[in-house]
Amino acid sequence: MDGWQKKHLLGIKDLSRQEIEIIFELAASFKELSQREVKKAPALRGKTMINLFFESSTRTRTSFELAAKRLSADVLNFSSSSSSLSKGESLEDTIKNLEAYHPDILVIRIGYSECLHNLSRYTLASIVNAGDGNSEHPTQALLDMFTVKEIKGKLDGLSVLIVGDITHSRVARSNIFGFQKFSAHIKVCGPSTLIPYEFDKLGVEISYDFDEAIRDADVIIMLRIQKERQEISFFPSIREYVEKFALTAERIKKIKKDCIIMHPGPVNWDVEISSQLKEELHPLILKQVENGLAIRMAVLYLAGTKKRKYEDIN
Numbered sequence: 187m188d189g190w191q192k193k194h195l196l197g198i199k200d201l202s203r204q205e206i207e208i209i210f211e212l213a214a215s216f217k218e219l220s221q222r223e224v225k226k227a228p229a230l231r232g233k234t235m236i237n238l239f240f241e242s243s244t245r246t247r248t249s250f251e252l253a254a255k256r257l258s259a260d261v262l263n264f265s266s267s268s269s270s271l272s273k274g275e276s277l278e279d280t281i282k283n284l285e286a287y288h289p290d291i292l293v294i295r296i297g298y299s300e301c302l303h304n305l306s307r308y309t310l311a312s313i314v315n316a317g318d319g320n321s322e323h324p325t326q327a328l329l330d331m332f333t334v335k336e337i338k339g340k341l342d343g344l345s346v347l348i349v350g351d352i353t354h355s356r357v358a359r360s361n362i363f364g365f366q367k368f369s370a371h372i373k374v375c376g377p378s379t380l381i382p383y384e385f386d387k388l389g390v391e392i393s394y395d396f397d398e399a400i401r402d403a404d405v406i407i408m409l410r411i412q413k414e415r416q417e418i419s420f421f422p423s424i425r426e427y428v429e430k431f432a433l434t435a436e437r438i439k440k441i442k443k444d445c446i447i448m449h450p451g452p453v454n455w456d457v458e459i460s461s462q463l464k465e466e467l468h469p470l471i472l473k474q475v476e477n478g479l480a481i482r483m484a485v486l487y488l489a490g491t492k493k494r495k496y497e498d499i500n
């Protein structure tokens with residue numbers, strides 16, 4: 187694909203606006219393919235993709251698997267819990283063992299932030315980040331932006347509000363990096379204990395008042411409270427969190443008429459969003475999942491066109 191030079195997709199931070207637009211253009215054509223009677227293309231025939239998920243996932247893992255199959259790649263799903271990692275084998279040796287199968291693409295989700303570039307030393311495959319610690323979740327941000335662009339017809343200059351557990355959110359970081367490439371105005375909102383000081387330096391506005399912040403947003407991204415990454419409690423009680431930061435039937439009355447409300451999933455209903463709003467908001471959240479398949483087909487297509495050569499690594 188003209189204009190695409192990257193071997194790996196490690197983060198949105200590394201992508202140019204033009205590269206994001208290339209992914210969107212491909213995703214639109216793959217979305218159209220997924221609506222046909224025969225949903226398969228031969229683009230990755232003869233290529234091998236390995237899904238390595240060291241953390242739980244429903245949406246990302248299944249959509250990468252389906253995306254690779256729709257593009258006719260051979261797919262191997264590696265499960266860390268039933269692997270020799272549980273017998274003490276190192277991550278380095280695990281990757282080196284899988285490299286013995288000459289894979290073309292490794293899709294990796296892992297709890298450690300910013301370790302993927304390091305892991306790329308042990309394989310000639312293209313690495314696609316499916317979420318690394320608190321760092322980045324590039325395909326989630328791409329599917330979020332693609333969904334917004336589909337609905338609003340543009341990304342430039344929008345006001346984007348990201349709400350909740352900002353500290354532990356790779357989705358927040360990737361969306362900030364992505365939307366900023368389209369000159370969006372970004373505000374993050376949540377308890378002060380869940381917004382790191384360094385976000386100041388990312389060029390985003392910080393708010394601790396959801397009722398105020400909600401009024402001028404074109405897009406609201408509600409984040410999941412990540413209990414599994416919180417070693418200590420960052421707010422006094424769920425009740426207090428819900429009172430201040432949940433999207434409720436009362437609060438939703440304050441949003442702009444054409445505001446889009448998204449959530450990366452999984453949703454803790456009645457924590458981030460009131461279950462009274464499920465009927466109204468779930469269809470768009472599921473549209474995000476649908477678009478995730480198209481985005482991941484585009485990303486795998488681009489990653490799969492790269493040869494297994496060290497010189498390509500950047």
Ligand code: CP
Nearest residue numbers: 243244245246450451
């Ligand atoms: N949004 C997201 O990454 O969901 P999963 O954890 O289910 O993949």
